[in-house]
Amino acid sequence: MKRPPAIGDAVDRGLTPFRGRKASGLLPKARLGGPLPWVIAVMVAITVVAASGALALSNTVAAARGEVAGSATVQVIEPDSDARSRQVEAATEILAQDPAIAGFRVVPEEEVAAALEPWLGMASESDIVPLPALIDVKLRVAADEGTYADIESALQQVAPRARIDAQAHWLAPVLSALSALKWMALTLIVTLGIVGAAAVWLAARNALGGNRDTIEIVHLLGGNDDQIARIFQRSVLLDSIMGGMIGFVAGIGAMLLLARQFAALQSGMVAGGQLVAIDWLLIALVPLFAVAIAVYTARMTVLSSLRKSL
Incomplete structure (x- = not known):
């Protein structure tokens, strides 16, 4: 974008251009606002429950298959x-x-x-x-x-009157159903990630549209696209951290409540679905992934929109 003559003459004379904090200070420091933090909180909460369910189902299937492998029952009727x-x-x-x-x-x-x-x-x-x-x-x-x-x-x-039945044979339909539920949970997680990225994309574009005049002034004063993108990144970072923390706490609470209900069944198959240390680590990474996806989406959205506007 071409600079006004006064600014161009100042740069040619060796004066310090209006960059960095000076340029970015013209943009409002408010967050993107709206329901974005709560949208992220809901996404993270559902993802935590879905991820814990998928991991528990995977552990259940693995434990059941290991238990019945090579096992059979002889019936004399x-x-x-x-x-x-x-x-x-x-x-x-x-x-x-x-x-x-x-x-x-x-x-x-x-x-x-x-x-x-x-x-x-x-x-x-x-x-x-x-x-x-x-x-x-x-x-x-x-x-x-x-x-x-x-x-x-x-x-x-x-x-x-004797017959032999492999335990894996009659348990196969149950294990297939559990595996299908696991893949459905993983599909839900991917879908939630896409929906969350779309929500950030919409919020970033709306914020850009509301500050377009100010952004043009920052460009004229020497600010670059990366400086502007960092401002929106910081805004999304704060919103996603807050939403991620709320969603993580809510998701863990719902997961523990469901685990307590299933534990009351006192079933051996349910006991095989207990989460191990690596499972808890993966669940703890859910809000971190949500923050990373939100910040990256906001940055790419802002940079892409600014390049198209030039």
């Missing part, structure tokens, strides 16, 4: 208790001789009845509902379909 006992004894002999089996445990009938009592009530302890005999089996290595088929074939030769 025989109404006659005497015949069932004989088949269980024969099945344990086959399992003890199989080199693929690392160990097994016959589940006591009382334990099976206690597990079914919430669904069957007291009927699970009577002869009205015959209970299957269960044998927990642990394989030496992760087995494929062929290995399970061979074991079941050997079992049925001595225990016709």
Whole structure:
């Protein structure tokens, strides 16, 4: 932009141009204002909850897969208790001789009845509902379909009513659903980041439009685009820090409340989703990333708008 003659003559005479704090002092020091801090606070709070949920789901899936890997259950479904006992004894002999089996445990009938009592009530302890005999089996290595088929074939030769089920098979739909929820949470986090950047972009453009005349004067007095951008950066920095702190506290509070509710379920799968140190570190970085994105977006918006206006 061409300088006025008076300013140009002053620069040619070697006088100090009107730069730095002198130039930037003409711009208002007020923040961008509006709802920007609260928008950032809401974004950070939701992101903290979504991130903690995604990490907890990831830990749950990993723990469940590790627990059921190489695990199977043999069921002997025989109404006659005497015949069932004989088949269980024969099945344990086959399992003890199989080199693929690392160990097994016959589940006591009382334990099976206690597990079914919430669904069957007291009927699970009577002869009205015959209970299957269960044998927990642990394989030496992760087995494929062929290995399970061979074991079941050997079992049925001595225990016709026996069948073997890999725990990973019946748990697979649950783990798939948890993985889908994890990816949905990650998608939500990315979406919130984009929406937050868009909010900063709009706030910066509105602030530029409201101070366009003053910015032109600063340019005429020797101020450059970088000095002007730093003023808006500082404004966004203060807003994003305040919003990030409020959102982080609110998000942690909501996360702890949800964790308390899930802990009341007293489920082994829920226990596997506990957050570890690295998870807490990643959650603590959420407001820092929010501040960085906001400041960078404000800077790029201001510089781009100023270049286009020249």
